[in-house]
Amino acid sequence: MEGARAMSVVVESLTKRFTAGGTPAVSDVSFQAPAGAITTLLGPSGAGKSTILRLIAGLELPDAGRVLIDGVDCTELSVQRRGIGVVFQSYALFKHMTVRENIAFGLNVRKQSRSETEARVDEMLKLVQLEELGHRYPGQLSGGQRQRVAFARALAIRPKLLLLDEPFGALDTRVRVELREWLHELHVQTGVTTLLVTHDQEEALEISQHVVIMEAGRVAQAGPPAEIYDRPATPFVASFVGGTSVLSGHVREGRAHLGSLHVAAPATAREGEAVRVFVRPHDIKLVKTVGGNHVNGANGAVPSRVERFKPVGGYVKVLLKLPSGDTVAVEVPRSEFDQLGVAEGDSVQADVRTASVFVGDFSI
Numbered sequence: 474m475e476g477a478r479a480m481s482v483v484v485e486s487l488t489k490r491f492t493a494g495g496t497p498a499v500s501d502v503s504f505q506a507p508a509g510a511i512t513t514l515l516g517p518s519g520a521g522k523s524t525i526l527r528l529i530a531g532l533e534l535p536d537a538g539r540v541l542i543d544g545v546d547c548t549e550l551s552v553q554r555r556g557i558g559v560v561f562q563s564y565a566l567f568k569h570m571t572v573r574e575n576i577a578f579g580l581n582v583r584k585q586s587r588s589e590t591e592a593r594v595d596e597m598l599k600l601v602q603l604e605e606l607g608h609r610y611p612g613q614l615s616g617g618q619r620q621r622v623a624f625a626r627a628l629a630i631r632p633k634l635l636l637l638d639e640p641f642g643a644l645d646t647r648v649r650v651e652l653r654e655w656l657h658e659l660h661v662q663t664g665v666t667t668l669l670v671t672h673d674q675e676e677a678l679e680i681s682q683h684v685v686i687m688e689a690g691r692v693a694q695a696g697p698p699a700e701i702y703d704r705p706a707t708p709f710v711a712s713f714v715g716g717t718s719v720l721s722g723h724v725r726e727g728r729a730h731l732g733s734l735h736v737a738a739p740a741t742a743r744e745g746e747a748v749r750v751f752v753r754p755h756d757i758k759l760v761k762t763v764g765g766n767h768v769n770g771a772n773g774a775v776p777s778r779v780e781r782f783k784p785v786g787g788y789v790k791v792l793l794k795l796p797s798g799d800t801v802a803v804e805v806p807r808s809e810f811d812q813l814g815v816a817e818g819d820s821v822q823a824d825v826r827t828a829s830v831f832v833g834d835f836s837i
C-alpha cells in the first residue's frame with residue numbers, strides 16, 4: 474500500500490431527482506464503503522448506481538443527504554477538491570496525448586514539478602505494467618491497455634478514493650476476466666478505498682469485500698459477498714445474485730410444501746402460512762425417471778419436465794418445469810448431464826439438496 478492512509482466513505486440518505494416531482498433516480502440511499510476495501514454497487518440497469526457514483530464524485534448535486542469522506546462532509550465540495558480518481562467504461566483518454574501525457578494530466582493541473590511528474594508517471598506505468606508503451610497514443614493500444622492507462626491516470630494524483638463505473642464493461646469476456654484479476658492485484662498494491670459499479674454479479678462477488686445491492690434507486694441489501702449470497706434479504710436479491718429460483722408454497726406440519734416437494738420450514742412459520750422457497754441452480758440434483766419410478770430424496774423429489782437446456786462450458790443450464798407450473802433454473806455438471814441422457818420434453822425427478830425458506834408475503 475502506498476502513501477496516505479485509506480479513507481472510508483459514508484453516504485447518508487442521498488436522494489436525487491432529475492425531474493421535479495418525478496421518481497427519484499436515487500432514493501434515501503445510505504451505506505458505508507469501508508476504508509481500504511473494494512465496495513461494489515451491484516444492480517440492474519437504471520437502479521441508480523452511476524448516479525450514486527457521480528454524487529460521490531461531485532459531478533451531480535444531491536437533493537438531500539450527505540457524502541462523508543473520512544468523516545468529513547464533502548457534499549458541497551467541488552470535484553477537484555474531493556481528491557477522487559475516476560475511471561469510466563468508455564476510455565475517456567485524450568486521443569492527441571501520449572500515454573505518458575495522459576497519465577501526467579492530473580499532475581500538471583496540480584502544478585507538480587517536472588521531475589516529480591516524470592517520476593510519478595514512471596511509477597504508474599510500472600504499476601499498470603505498461604512501461605514499454607509510454608510513448609504510444611491511445612489509438613495504438615488495445616481496449617484493455619487503454620483501461621489500464623485510465624487507471625494509471627486516476628491513481629497518479631494519489632486519490633483518497635477510486636471510483637470505477639463499469640471499467641471493464643466495453644471489453645470482451647476474456648479481457649474482462651483477466652482485468653478483474655489485475656484489478657485485484659492492483660488494489661492489494663495500492664490499498665485505495667474503491668467503489669466499483671457493475672451489473673455483473675460474478676465480478677462483484679469475486680472482487681469486492683463489501684457489496685451494496687441496488688434496486689430501483691434504493692439499497693436492497695448491503696454486506697460481505699458471502700452474506701449476500703448465503704442469506705439474501707429479499708426475493709429480488711436472491712434472484713439477482715446467484716440466479717436463484719423463487720417458488721411459492723405453504724406450511725404444513727412444520728414443513729414448507731411446494732406441490733410434492735417439501736423442505737424444512739423456519740420454526741416461526743405457522744400452519745397454512747405462505748412461504749417463498751429460494752433454490753440455487755446447483756442445489757438441485759436431477760434423477761432420470763425410469764418407468765415412472767424414482768428413489769425419493771430427503772425432501773421428496775419432484776417429477777418435472779426438461780423445458781430447455783444449454784451447455785455452457787463445464788456445465789449445462791437446464792430449465793425445468795414443475796407440476797405447479799413454476800420454472801426452475803438448474804446447473805448440472807456436463808458429465809453428470811451426459812450420463813442422464815435426457816432430451817427436451819423428457820421427464821426427470823428434481824431433488825432439492827438445500828433451499829432457503831422465507832416466511833411472509835414478499836412482493837417481487
Ligand SMILES: Nc1ncnc2c1ncn2[C@@H]1O[C@H](COP(=O)(O)OP(=O)(O)OP(=O)(O)O)[C@@H](O)[C@H]1O
Pocket residue numbers: 491492498516517518519520521522523524525672
Ligand atoms: N442526467 C440525467 N437526466 C435524467 N435522468 C437521468 C440522468 N442520469 C440518470 N438518469 C435516470 O436515473 C435513473 C438511474 O440511472 P443510473 O445511470 O444511475 O442507473 P444505473 O444503475 O447506473 O444503470 P446502468 O447500469 O444502465 O448505467 C435512470 O432511470 C436514468 O434514466
